[in-house]
Amino acid sequence: MAADQFSGSRQSSESLAALRSELAETITAADLAVADELFTALDALDGSAALRRTLTDPAREPEARAGVVQSLFSGKAQPATVSILQAAVSQRWSAERDLGDAVEVLAVDVAAAKAERGGLQGLEELEGALLNFRRVIEDSHEVQQALTDRQAPAASKQKLAARLSPQATAEARLLIDRAVTAPRGLRPSALIEKFAEQIAARQQRWIAQVTVAKDLSSSYLEKLSASLDKYFGRELKLDVVVDPTVVGGIRVQVGDEVVDSTVASRINSLNRSIGR
Structure with missing residues (x-):
């Protein structure tokens, strides 16, 4: 379990x-x-x-x-x-x-x-x-x-x-x-x-769920895959999800670790900051 x-x-x-x-x-x-x-x-x-x-x-x-x-x-x-x-x-x-x-x-x-x-x-x-x-x-x-x-x-x-x-x-x-x-x-x-x-x-831990606003080119995916492999220290399998609500940028989740550079994420962070 x-x-x-x-x-x-x-x-x-x-x-x-x-x-x-x-x-x-x-x-x-x-x-x-x-x-x-x-x-x-x-x-x-x-x-x-x-x-x-x-x-x-x-x-x-x-x-x-x-x-x-x-x-x-x-x-x-x-x-x-x-x-x-x-x-x-x-x-x-x-x-x-x-x-x-x-x-x-x-x-x-x-x-x-x-x-x-x-x-x-x-x-x-x-x-x-x-x-x-x-x-x-x-x-x-x-x-x-x-x-x-x-x-x-x-x-x-x-x-x-x-x-x-x-x-x-x-x-x-x-x-x-x-x-x-x-x-x-x-x-x-x-x-x-x-x-x-x-x-x-x-x-x-071996699957990188990549969320983007639009489809990525194969050459970009290859570069992204190599960068993520280097960052996480292992050869990852990419699972790309297209979600227009992310506005722009990219969100990557590997296991419990999240790297989020989307515009939506930055807007949410700003909203939370203003709300405090």
Whole structure:
């Protein structure tokens, strides 16, 4: 689930947003094993109410909660995994489950970041693999029954999932296996959809939505594309929208970052200034 889809309260949502910002570099550099270890840690959280209480207790200092993580996972998980978990328990969470939800988001972030090393195409392939698997599940009542059977071994569900998604990348395989073996109260297809939505949100970092008053020439688009790639530090895909209401100039949005030089924007700024 993406940050804006986080099921927790405002406090927990803010904590997750801060956490993802703080850990951006760590997540980008992490390998896929870190995502797998985060899911393992999530299983430990989901399986122990006492552990959840200990790691979300606001009466305990953040350092004390981080120390518990160190004692539990040091030597059993990669240093990057331990540092991510320590950062997570150092935040304030409104409910015990919110910590687990945040760890799940971070695990998907790591898998997405690994796929992202192949650029936008890598993320698109990951999202496509997840959505294709979701369609396969929803098209077969028998598959749905097999994947939601509580008596069926996890290994059997993984084997079935692998047979239904033979072309899945390592990142997709990890997320698919997670969804069919530990959906955390959801249907596997619903969890797959949440994973895909989170990955789709990450793709926006690679898409520049360009809003202009009139169509741009191909030569101008080439120059604009090169300038934006240099400015944002990565090869972006342009999505050009013609909107006469912008009056003139150009508005560019990449993820949450906006560069606006339109006349309409300057008029709005002037109006706000006059209104003060």
